[in-house]
Amino acid sequence: METTDNLMLKFLQKFEESPFLLKLNGKEHLIGSGPPTFIVEFKKPISMLELTKSTSLALGEAYMRGDLEIEGDLYTALDNFLSQREKFSTNPSLLKRLLFPPVSKKNQQKEVSSHYDIGNDFYKLWLDETMSYSCGYFKNENDSLYDAQLNKINYTLKKLRLKENMKLLDIGCGWGHLLITAAKKYKVKGTGITLSKEQYKEFKEKISEENLENYLSVELMDYRDLPSLNKKFDRVVSIGMLEHVGRKNYGKFIECVKKILVPGGVFLLHYISALKEFDGDPWIKKYIFPGGTIPSLREIETLLAEYNFHTLDVENLRNHYTKTLLCWNKNFHNNLSKISEMFDKEFIRMWEMYLCSCAAVFHNGIVDLHQILVTNGVNNSLPLIRWY
Secondary structure, three states: OOOHHHHHHHHHOOOOOOOEEEEEOOEEEEEOOOOOOOEEEEOOOOOHHHHHHEHHHHHHHHHHHOOEEEEOOHHHHHHHHHOOHHHOOEOHHHOHHHHOOOOOHHHHHHHHHHHHOOOHHHHHHHOOOOOOOOOOOOOOOOOOHHHHHHHHHHHHHHHHOOOOOOEEEEEOOOOOHHHHHHHHHHOOEEEEEEOOHHHHHHHHHHHHHOOOOOOEEEEEOOHHHHHHHOOOEEEEEEEOOHHHOOHHHHHHHHHHHHHHEEEEEEEEEEEEEEOOOOOOOHHHHHHOOOOOOOOEHHHHHHHHHHOOEEEEEEEEOHHHHHHHHHHHHHHHHHOHHHHHHHOOHHHHHHHHHHHHHHHHHHHOOOOEEEEEEEEEOOOOOOOOOOOO
């Protein structure tokens, strides 16, 4: 009967496309051919049951515990390893509760809070000054993270073609910098909604500090309750929120936007997407974004058509997200001493794994970042060319 070490070695040998050195129970094994670019050391073996149930969950948890160590740059290791993502094993029948959680309002409120309500002080340590927790837009090679986030906000607002006194809704408004910029630059009347109590509190304080009470408001509410506001908006934007909706509710989300957007109104949807529909990564869903599901571009475009939304433009910002995540990871490491006062070692290792693995999946095209610009019905008054 083969030992656990031998079974692990056989399992890991299939990841041979990028050479690495495997240290297992005091022995070294070269996986692949050529000089290794990183070293993987297992302090403790992982059962084959766990590896085949979910490779990402088994390896991710081992790294969090310190049972697995990476010698070399973590991003480089994950970038090489995740380029072979199709070789991972996942058994959906054993992961049903994790992969397919309820999409009720109560459960989704809990899921959002588990990530975004960790604490504003924590996010301030490694996000930029705008507190933008989404993909930046690097117009120039030397743009800082702050520059890239301002670029993204201004680029997004240009796409919406705003005019003074227009009503703008931001679904999943985060800490509110996009709406603050829109109010100052275009003098629009903006409303933001979020399920995060921490974001709501911070945004409300910023509105007061900036003396924008006559222009902006923020609501702690679920997107499904938008029709109850009894308001119509000229423009709607949603950045990085659709991933929390769940596949069963994509149609409901678009229907709610339809109900509150004026005929001919412009809607910009910015979200992490995929080539094909899949249920999500088990480790990410367990530890980072509970309930998170990445939509494919084609399924969202199909649904938009069903609700008579006309597509003006689709843009992929995938490589911008790789760079954004690497900037966040650098900031995270530059503030490790302060973060260590807030959280334990396992949390820190988990967050490192999250930032670096996400950078790697964008770099390898496992996921994309799309901005879709649509109008509610036909709008013939917009410029004939891309005005942005």
